[in-house]
Amino acid sequence: MPRTRKNKEDNWMPPRVYRGRSAFEWHPANGGSIRLCSLDAKQSEVWQQYEQAVAEYEKQETTNGLIQRFFGSADFRELSRTTQSDYRKYANKIIPVFGKMLPSTIQPVHIRKYMDIRGEKSKVQANREKAFFSRVFRWAFERGLVEKNPCQGVRQFKEKQRDVYISDDEYEAVYEHACPVIRAAMEISYRCAARQGDVLALTKSELREEGIYIQQGKTGVKQIKEWSAELHKAVKECDEAFGNNSIFVIHQKSGSRFTRDGFNTRWRKARALAREATGLALNFTFHDLKAKGISDYEGSSKEKQAFSGHKTERQVATYDRRIKVVKTISKANASEKND
Structure with a gap:
């Protein structure tokens, strides 16, 4: 039953x-x-325009539908497995908020509000999710599916450069304290x-006579x-523990490749065991091993x-984190200079 309006003259x-x-404006429930x-x-004209607008609205694709179309596109399939996995995780945050809305109704102010609320918990994740959403709209814009990208012009949060x-x-x-899988991966990464x-x-x-062939994803x-040495x-760690039954260097007992989530579960376990045994904080990520190597x-x-x-070289500088030891001025240095 329709809710009674404050102004009784508008009940029609x-x-x-x-x-x-x-x-007169119609405000769909989805935003x-x-x-x-x-x-x-006239009242009859308002009702006529309303019914026409509802019919057109129901024909349009929701933002969730647009995201699913992107996931089925060649552009998405060409991304690395890691990026695909990340995008699906970001979508799980975006869809509950924007999924039922029409893409045409999403405005920069909505993106800003999402960023501010999400940023209270994690500014980094807010940035990543906004970047993913912008990627979807950019893909859709190039194919004539939307007329604008509402993420454009919305500033991301400033991120502090890691220095661990x-x-x-x-x-x-x-x-x-790590299992053979983690030990092997740590050594290769470092x-x-x-x-x-x-x-x-x-x-x-990709294990060649000269060394390990790696094409960076x-x-x-x-x-x-x-x-x-x-x-x-x-590279022998996993085979020695699980058997030589896989095409992958880092593999599970079944021979299949590790998913990132499955691998990270083992990584966190090793770090937790080491933290408990040593009392060290060990507040670093697996990605920080690359920085240690550089x-x-x-x-x-x-x-x-x-x-x-x-x-x-500028990119290298962000990974070169070891604190440099520099000479200081001594009395001997100063006297030699004065002489």
Whole structure:
């Protein structure tokens, strides 16, 4: 039964239709507003425009439908497995808020409000989810499915650059309490400055005579990391524990590849055991192992760049986190200068 309006003279109006500044407006339950006709229109005209608007609205695709279309697109299929997984997680946050709305009704102010509320819990995740949503709208805009990208012009939160450096003691603490899977992955990531996704995707066909062939999933850079005794040991870890029954270097007992979530469960367990045994905080991520590798690599910034596979020295600088030891001024230095 329709709710009685405050102004009894408006009881004739269709559900969720209100007087705007210059026109009658219908406000769908899923958000937004649709102009019907001017305020001087007859009641019959308002009802006619309302019924037409409802019919057109029900034909349109919701934001959830748009996101699902993106997930079925060639653009999405060409993304790395890790990025696909991330996007689906971001969608699980976006859809409950925007899923039932029409894409055309979403405005920058709605994105800003979402960011502010989500940012109270995690500014980083708010940024990632907004970037994903913008990617969907950009894809849709290029195909004529939407007329604008409401995420454009909405500022992201400023993120503090990570500066965590894993000490040798911290590394050894986790390594000693880890299962063979984690130990092997840690060594490959650290000694090759490789991302987690690239380590988990590594197949035995990429173990060359000269070293380990790695094509970075993020940058596409191709390298062969020369063998060392530690790397030879690392690539045998899983096979020695689970059997030589997989095409992957890092694999489960069944021989199948680890998902990121499954791997991270083991990583968190190893870190928790090490934390309990040593009392160390161990507040670092698996991705910080790549930074430790670059930081510990002996050489100039150019040489570190060649080792890491980054395109610029500036990118390398964000991973080079070891605190430098510099000389200080001594009395002897000062007296020599005065002489």
